[in-house]
């Protein structure tokens with residue numbers, strides 16, 4: 344796909360210009376594949392694909408297929424369904440692996456995100472007297488903080504002592520990567536694990552996962568990432584970056600519906616070694632002998648080893664509907680459009696801002712971002728957010744003062760961004 348807007352494109356804040364960008368957008372037809380909530384008879388301007396992605400129009404059919412097969416076959420659907428439930432999760436593996444830059448054997452869809460983080464930490468956070476610390480980002484998503492704190496406590500360590508939180512410097516919003524590397528170096532003798540969000544949910548800052556993994560390994564630590572805001576948003580290369588493990592949800596950029604099944608990645612280098620402790624269930628047992636119902640656990644040699652239970656077919660059906668679209672488009676094309684979209688969104692916000700006493704501040708770093716911009720609206724945060732909602736724009740609000748807008752390449756248009764600007768101008 345040719346670039347929609349190059350780095351030297353002169354943007355204009357006009358409907359004609361936005362429509363011209365849309366006309367150059369090779370992905371614009373994908374918008375038609377999604378269901379938009381309505382406001383006064385029109386599609387809302389949906390900026391919350393980073394929270395709950397929109398529903399593909401095909402999701403219903405994918406789920407209906409399984410409902411039909413359940414009605415037709417009952418328990419025999421495990422074998423006789425069009426997509427046999429016994430191996431249903433395997434239908435997602437290859438495509439999801441492509442989305443996160445993993446090998447299929449390193450990838451599994453199972454459980455929920457926080458559950459997966461815990462299961463993976465059971466295996467990959469193995470503290471010793473000498474090495475017991477976890478390095479994370481300050482103000483990580485609350486569920487991640489609770490997961491890390493409870494893991495530390497579970498192993499009998501103190502949170503204050505064992506959790507190293509790298510924070511933005513005084514007066515700054517995002518974390519300087521050099522401060523992460525300094526903290527790794529400083530704790531290199533006691534660091535067991537680095538566990539960071541690939542994209543910070545609050546600021547939209549993207550971390551250099553490759554460099555952090557390298558630095559972590561050099562210090563003798565295991566490195567894992569929470570990819571909730573990265574999967575389906577950025578080009579990831581988990582295998583090549585040598586990341587040890589990762590987990591992500593599928594309901595944000597991956598449009599699989601509320602609470603849908605999550606993903607997990609374990610690097611190939613850990614798959615042969617079955618000596619690592621883990622919590623096991625029958626779906627992690629070798630497929631060939633699973634149904635002999637023997638009491639000895641024979642671990643699978645793939646990431647499926649970490650599966651506990653048989654697959655939640657309905658949420659996996661919803662996930663398939665969406666990742667089939669991702670597979671058709673490919674992350675390269677998505678990321679390319681995403682860059683143009685977010686640049687235009689930034690331009691619109693800055694243009695309106697300059698007309699309105701600069702009361703808005705974009706805190707997402709320009710050089711390290713995906714498709715989300717986090718905006719601090721000094722003095723009028725929550726009121727502005729509520730007014731946007733009343734006017735058919737759906738961003739989201741994160742305490743204490745941030746409005747997040749994700750311009751999602753699968754279904755947001757440049758015209759959306761122009762219209763958002765007009766609403767914003769009217770409200771400020």
Ligand SMILES: *Cc1c(COP(=O)(O)O)cnc(C)c1O
Pocket residue numbers: 455456457458484486487540544569571572592
């Ligand atoms: C969305 C999100 C979660 C949500 O966790 P669930 O287990 O899916 O409820 C966790 N961590 C991060 C970083 C998130 O962005």
